[in-house]
Amino acid sequence: MVSESGTYVYAVGRNLDEEVLSGLEGVGGSSVRMISHRELTAVVSTVDLEEFGEAALRRNLEVLAWVEETARRHDEVVRRAAAITTALAPFRLVTIYRSDDAACDRIEELYDDLVLVLDRVDRRSEWSVKVFCRARSVPSATVEAASSGVAYLERRRAEIRDRQQAAGEQQMLADQLFWDLVPGAAATRRLPPQDQKLTGRREPMALNASFLVDDEHSTDFFELVNETRARYPSLDIEVNGPWPPYSFAVLDKP
Amino acid sequence: MTVQTHTAVTTEPSLVDLLDRLLGKGVVVTGDVVVSLAGVDLVRIQLSAVIGSVRKEMGNL
Amino acid sequence: MTEPLLPLTDRIEANADTVERELLKLVLTIVELVRQLMERQAIRRMDEGDLSTAQVEELGLGLMRLEDAMTALREQFGLSASDLNIDLGPLGSLLPE
Numbered sequence: 013m014v015s016e017s018g019t020y021v022y023a024v025g026r027n028l029d030e031e032v033l034s035g036l037e038g039v040g041g042s043s044v045r046m047i048s049h050r051e052l053t054a055v056v057s058t059v060d061l062e063e064f065g066e067a068a069l070r071r072n073l074e075v076l077a078w079v080e081e082t083a084r085r086h087d088e089v090v091r092r093a094a095a096i097t098t099a100l101a102p103f104r105l106v107t108i109y110r111s112d113d114a115a116c117d118r119i120e121e122l123y124d125d126l127v128l129v130l131d132r133v134d135r136r137s138e139w140s141v142k143v144f145c146r147a148r149s150v151p152s153a154t155v156e157a158a159s160s161g162v163a164y165l166e167r168r169r170a171e172i173r174d175r176q177q178a179a180g181e182q183q184m185l186a187d188q189l190f191w192d193l194v195p196g197a198a199a200t201r202r203l204p205p206q207d208q209k210l211t212g213r214r215e216p217m218a219l220n221a222s223f224l225v226d227d228e229h230s231t232d233f234f235e236l237v238n239e240t241r242a243r244y245p246s247l248d249i250e251v252n253g254p255w256p257p258y259s260f261a262v263l264d265k266p
Numbered sequence: 267m268t269v270q271t272h273t274a275v276t277t278e279p280s281l282v283d284l285l286d287r288l289l290g291k292g293v294v295v296t297g298d299v300v301v302s303l304a305g306v307d308l309v310r311i312q313l314s315a316v317i318g319s320v321r322k323e324m325g326n327l
Numbered sequence: 328m329t330e331p332l333l334p335l336t337d338r339i340e341a342n343a344d345t346v347e348r349e350l351l352k353l354v355l356t357i358v359e360l361v362r363q364l365m366e367r368q369a370i371r372r373m374d375e376g377d378l379s380t381a382q383v384e385e386l387g388l389g390l391m392r393l394e395d396a397m398t399a400l401r402e403q404f405g406l407s408a409s410d411l412n413i414d415l416g417p418l419g420s421l422l423p424e
Contacts, residue, residue: 206282
């Protein structure tokens with residue numbers, strides 16, 4: 013039985029050189045290749061619908077090991093493509109079309125949007141800035157037993173208020189930090205805070221932001237972030253980059 | 267073009283950073299618990315982080 | 328086939344003790360959640376003037392004992408307050424404290 017296949021799209025760029033990427037291993041053990049449409053090039057591979065069809069994806073996307081492996085492979089292809097051009101629009105995970113022709117048709121439909129995205133990300137990279145609230149020093153638990161039930165509740169009320177106030181303040185500072193960095197970027201995007209189990213950090217995350225920065229200004233941006241560390245001692249600031257512009261190539265239509 | 271600068275942090279994104287960007291995600295936990303203390307129905311909890319309170323008639327306390 | 332990548336979270340070993348411990352942590356986390364919610368409710372109703380002084384006192388004493396019991400339970404199993412928690416992703420942590 014011949015299993016059906018589909019065309020998996022990793023990214024779209026302009027005039028990419030096929031030579032460099034051919035033979036690269038893509039998702040599901042496939043081989044990476046390119047398809048051209050007008051001046052655009054889509055980086056793709058042929059995938060087996062047994063693994064990447066709609067029903068299969070519903071199963072596989074719930075298996076963390078599969079998601080991890082696929083995301084890593086996908087990202088590797090995107091990075092290699094980004095390295096050989098100045099403007100690349102990375103696609104989200106598992107964007108799959110019925111065939112190369114179907115993919116081309118879709119690219120034609122999205123042409124104007126794709127050109128806008130490519131112009132937006134040309135010679136720019138994504139930088140990630142994450143902020144964690146430093147744990148406050150908690151007074152040691154040698155609090156005397158409350159003298160009465162009412163006293164206990166009043167003490168608890170005060171403790172809860174203090175903590176909420178401190179957390180509120182740290183969140184405000186994180187927002188302020190975000191606005192300090194905005195002038196250094198061509199575009200910004202805020203993402204939801206990350207699951208603590210995945211970050212492995214105990215402290216709450218107060219900011220998870222992406223910045224689209226001109227490559228020629230990347231050093232300036234990095235220094236700008238470093239300058240903020242002194243201004244916000246209660247915040248733990250993590251900066252990463254430059255990355256391909258994942259967050260800035262988002263098209264509302266799949 | 268990736269820029270090589272000696273001050274840049276060119277580490278690859280962690281898996282969680284990648285999933286943030288390559289996927290959409292959400293979390294739901296659901297469940298229901300009713301509790302009381304000292305004869306007062308205090309809280310009806312939905313563990314989906316929406317909390318309502320149940321007020322019991324004070325007459326029988 | 329490429330080698331499996333490192334696990335994302337700590338793998339729960341197929342080992343009776345660890346499974347039991349994980350279950351214990353989960354149970355105590357839920358108990359702790361309930362305790363904290365009850366405290367907040369009691370404080371809110373105290374502030375709203377919704378309960379008599381006697382009721383507030385009784386509630387407060389009961390909750391104080393609950394906290395002591397919870398602390399003792401944790402100490403018995405060698406768990407710190409921060410060992411108990413559940414992350415709800417975008418909703419934040421289950422236990423804010």
